Amino acid sequence: MREATTGTATLSETLIEQEERWGAHNYHPLDVVCTKGEGVWLTDVEGRRYMDFLAAYSAVNQGHNHPRIVEALVAQARTLALTSRAFRNDAFPPLLEKLCRLTGFDKALLMNSGAEAVETALKAMRKWAYDVKGVPYPQAEIVVAEGNFHGRTTTIVGFSTDPDSTSRFGPFTPGFRIVPYGDLRAVEAAIGPSTAAIFVEPIQGEAGVLIPPAGYLRGLRDLADRHRCLLVLDEVQSGLGRTGKLFAFEHEGIRPDGVTIGKALSGGLYPVSAFLASKAVMDVFTPGIHGSTYGGNPLACAVASAALDVLVEEKLVERAATLGAHLEARLRGMKTEKVEEVRVRGLWAGVQLRESAGPARPYCLALKERGMLCKDTHAQTIRLAPPLVIAREELDWAVDQLEAVLA
Ligand code: PLP
Numbered sequence: 001m002r003e004a005t006t007g008t009a010t011l012s013e014t015l016i017e018q019e020e021r022w023g024a025h026n027y028h029p030l031d032v033v034c035t036k037g038e039g040v041w042l043t044d045v046e047g048r049r050y051m052d053f054l055a056a057y058s059a060v061n062q063g064h065n066h067p068r069i070v071e072a073l074v075a076q077a078r079t080l081a082l083t084s085r086a087f088r089n090d091a092f093p094p095l096l097e098k099l100c101r102l103t104g105f106d107k108a109l110l111m112n113s114g115a116e117a118v119e120t121a122l123k124a125m126r127k128w129a130y131d132v133k134g135v136p137y138p139q140a141e142i143v144v145a146e147g148n149f150h151g152r153t154t155t156i157v158g159f160s161t162d163p164d165s166t167s168r169f170g171p172f173t174p175g176f177r178i179v180p181y182g183d184l185r186a187v188e189a190a191i192g193p194s195t196a197a198i199f200v201e202p203i204q205g206e207a208g209v210l211i212p213p214a215g216y217l218r219g220l221r222d223l224a225d226r227h228r229c230l231l232v233l234d235e236v237q238s239g240l241g242r243t244g245k246l247f248a249f250e251h252e253g254i255r256p257d258g259v260t261i262g263k264a265l266s267g268g269l270y271p272v273s274a275f276l277a278s279k280a281v282m283d284v285f286t287p288g289i290h291g292s293t294y295g296g297n298p299l300a301c302a303v304a305s306a307a308l309d310v311l312v313e314e315k316l317v318e319r320a321a322t323l324g325a326h327l328e329a330r331l332r333g334m335k336t337e338k339v340e341e342v343r344v345r346g347l348w349a350g351v352q353l354r355e356s357a358g359p360a361r362p363y364c365l366a367l368k369e370r371g372m373l374c375k376d377t378h379a380q381t382i383r384l385a386p387p388l389v390i391a392r393e394e395l396d397w398a399v400d401q402l403e404a405v406l407a
Pocket of ligand 1: 057237
C-alpha cells in the first residue's frame, strides 16, 4: 500500500524509500517512478512524461499498453485465466499453430519467463544428445559464449562469465564449454563427440548489443551440421522484430534447430516465453518430464496471440528495419568526441563511450532529466531499444537529446 506523502518528500521520494526499505536490493534502477504507459511514453507519479528507450529490455516492442493486446487480456481474464496443463484449454492450440506458422518451426513449448524458455532449451539439447545422437549419459556438453546473458537461474548463471551473474552462487551445473563470442575456430576446438549443441545469442544484448563478425551464424550452422550437434539460438531479446527481421538469425539466412523467445511475445502485458524447435528436437519431451503450472495458460495465450497479430499487422518488423537505418545514420552522424563505437541492428543500438568519457550511467541520468529513459550496460555502453511503434520524429528528438548530453 502506498503511504501518504510525508513532510516535504515528493510521492516519488516516498515510494523509492518504501521500496528500498521493504524490497531486496537486487536492482539499481533509475529513480523514476512510473505509473502509466502508452506507446513510447511513460508517465511518472508527478505527471512527468518520458520517452522509453529501453522498452523493458525489448518486451514492449509493440508499445506500452497496446489497446488491442490490453483488450485481449481483459476479455480472456473475464472468461478463463488458468487451468494448468492438467486439462486442455481452447486458447492454447490456436496460439501454437499461429506461432509455428509465423516462425517456421515445427513445434512450440510454452513457458513464462525467458530464463524458463532457456532452461527448457538446455534440457532439450541434452536429452536430444542422449536419445538421438547417442552420447553416453551424463556426458552431454553444450558450447556457449563468453559475455552471454541467458537469464538468472542457477544453471544459467553457472555458465555466465559476468561476475555479477555468478556472484558466489555456486556450485554450478557442469557440462558447458565457454568460448570467446564471435570466434568460429574456438567453437570448433570446443566441439567433441559429447557435444549436444552450440547455444548462443545471435547478438549479445546485455553485453552491449555486440554484433558478431559477418558469417559467424552461418559458420555455426555449418559446424553444427558437420559435427552432428544442434544449433540453438537465444532470441529472447533479439527476436520478434527488434533487429529489423523477425529473428536476428535471418540476417545470415540460416535456420537454427531451436530458438528461445520471450519478452515481446506478450508485448509486455504478461510473462510468456517459448522454446521453438524442429520436431526431432521437441519430440524428446514426453508426458511428465517437463512443464510449468502457468506455462501455456489461456491468459498468456490470448495475450501472445494478440501481440503477434499486432507485430504482423502493424508491420513492426519492417518498421524496425526502415527506422533502424535512420537511427544508424543519425547515431553515426552525431557530433561528439565521447563515442568509441556505435553498433546498430534495426532499432537496437549500443553506443559505446570512450574510457575518457567516464561511465555511461551519468549520461543516462542526464537523459532522464531531458525526458528520455535508457539504461547503461557494462559501464561504458548506452543501450538504445525504443518500442518499435516509435515515430520517426520521436526518434529524431531522442537522438537530439543523446547528442546534446554527449556534446
Ligand atoms: N535470454 C536473453 C538473451 C535475455 O536478454 C534475457 C533477459 O534479458 C533472458 C534470456 C531472460 O529473460 P527473463 O528475464 O524473462 O527470464
